[in-house]
Amino acid sequence: MKIELSYWYKLLVPRAVVLISTVSKQGVSNAAPFSFVMPASVEPPMIAFASDPDHHTISNIRETGDFTVNIPGVDMLNQLWTCGEDFPKGVSEIRKAHLTEQKSKKIKSPKVAEALAQFECKLEAMYEAGDHIIVVGRVVDGEVKRGLFVKGKYNPLKARPLSHVGGNEFTLPEKIINAI
Numbered sequence: 161m162k163i164e165l166s167y168w169y170k171l172l173v174p175r176a177v178v179l180i181s182t183v184s185k186q187g188v189s190n191a192a193p194f195s196f197v198m199p200a201s202v203e204p205p206m207i208a209f210a211s212d213p214d215h216h217t218i219s220n221i222r223e224t225g226d227f228t229v230n231i232p233g234v235d236m237l238n239q240l241w242t243c244g245e246d247f248p249k250g251v252s253e254i255r256k257a258h259l260t261e262q263k264s265k266k267i268k269s270p271k272v273a274e275a276l277a278q279f280e281c282k283l284e285a286m287y288e289a290g291d292h293i294i295v296v297g298r299v300v301d302g303e304v305k306r307g308l309f310v311k312g313k314y315n316p317l318k319a320r321p322l323s324h325v326g327g328n329e330f331t332l333p334e335k336i337i338n339a340i
């Protein structure tokens with residue numbers, strides 16, 4: 161069956177979802193969910209995500225040159241959803257969602273304390289890609305909750321990170337299977 165081309169990305173699921181936190185030059189924090197996200201480089205460590213150019217996340221990153229990638233666990237589902245609502249630029253979604261804003265070590269953008277892991281990123285590049293902008297950030301600091309990353313291995317069954325299916329549907333890791 162042929163698929164309508166504007167729907168193609170709906171088949172590339174589930175996608176890892178992250179909460180990107182930023183701050184404006186006036187000092188108002190912001191957090192928004194993003195699922196168009198991928199690791200872009202291992203050494204140096206870089207992460208990329210695609211955003212609608214009109215999102216406050218983009219204007220904040222242009223203003224400060226940095227952002228934090230927070231990995232939400234299942235406990236943050238409803239708060240993540242609240243952060244996806246359209247609030248005016250002067251309103252902090254982090255506060256609206258009753259999440260805890262935490263000072264980052266190396267950048268201006270805050271991190272979200274409840275997240276499973278947080279990566280502080282400095283803006284490396286922005287590229288136009290159709291109706292989105294691809295933002296590439298260099299990871300300059302990272303934290304993960306104790307017990308989730310042991311001996312170089314991450315345990316997604318224990319961490320229970322959220323992935324996005326579409327609309328308000330999300331999924332969780334169910335089991336690990338091994339290839340040959």
Ligand SMILES: Cc1cc2nc3c(=O)[nH]c(=O)nc-3n(C[C@H](O)[C@H](O)[C@H](O)COP(=O)(O)O)c2cc1C
Nearest residue numbers: 192193194195196210211212215216217244245324
């Ligand atoms: C689960 C989920 C994933 C999303 N992923 C993206 C994405 O990858 N790119 C994007 O531009 N918007 C995405 N959005 C929409 C933005 O998060 C939403 O429009 C948000 O209000 C933007 O906030 P901001 O204007 O404060 O940056 C997503 C929304 C949800 C709920």
